[in-house]
Amino acid sequence: QGKSKQMERNKNELDAAVREKSTMEAEMVEMRQQLETLQRSLNENRREKEVLQHERDEQRRENEALRQALNEERREKANITQQKAQLQREFHQQQREKTALEQQVDNLRETALQANDRHVQELEQRLAASTAATEEIRQMLQQSEEVRSISSRDIHVTENKLGKGSYGEVRIAYWQGCPVAVKMLYEALAGSL
Numbered sequence: 001q002g003k004s005k006q007m008e009r010n011k012n013e014l015d016a017a018v019r020e021k022s023t024m025e026a027e028m029v030e031m032r033q034q035l036e037t038l039q040r041s042l043n044e045n046r047r048e049k050e051v052l053q054h055e056r057d058e059q060r061r062e063n064e065a066l067r068q069a070l071n072e073e074r075r076e077k078a079n080i081t082q083q084k085a086q087l088q089r090e091f092h093q094q095q096r097e098k099t100a101l102e103q104q105v106d107n108l109r110e111t112a113l114q115a116n117d118r119h120v121q122e123l124e125q126r127l128a129a130s131t132a133a134t135e136e137i138r139q140m141l142q143q144s145e146e147v148r149s150i151s152s153r154d155i156h157v158t159e160n161k162l163g164k165g166s167y168g169e170v171r172i173a174y175w176q177g178c179p180v181a182v183k184m185l186y187e188a189l190a191g192s193l
Contacts, residue, residue: 150175157182 155173162170168185 155180155182157184 155175157171157173160172162172162181164170168183170181170183173180173182
């Protein structure tokens with residue numbers, strides 16, 4: 001009877017062990033399934049991570065390209081700003097040169113006008129002097145014509161000599177109370193005439 005109980009206990013223990021084994025196998029199957037699920041999930045996460053890494057790398061490359069384009073645009077903008085400043089300086093310089101040239105032209109024009117005015121005044125003065133001289137010569141010629149018709153009786157010749165030449169001598173004389181110069185031919189020459 002004791003053996004029977006022992007066998008019964010052993011059987012029960014064996015049944016319990018079998019059930020426990022079955023339970024453990026079922027749990028292992030479930031755990032294996034969970035592990036496979038986790039593995040699939042891990043693989044999926046890994047693939048998603050790789051996709052995200054690729055997208056991140058692509059985004060990084062795009063950002064770098066954008067950064068380079070922005071830097072290039074900034075450099076171009078700086079160059080344009082420098083060129084604009086240079087053009088403005090050149091424009092102001094040209095404006096100053098233009099103003100200076102206009103001032104020089106005005107000064108030259110004023111100087112030329114003044115010179116022309118002076119030249120015109122000089123010409124007018126010369127013309128007036130020439131006209132006066134012409135009139136004086138005309139009067140002298142007229143007087144000369146009149147002198148030629150003066151009688152020697154109307155001239156009082158003095159002994160005062162002004163000069164002499166090969167044909168005669170020049171003496172001071174008076175005509176109508178005015179002092180005049182008279183050329184007297186030498187007597188020998190006068191006698192031959």
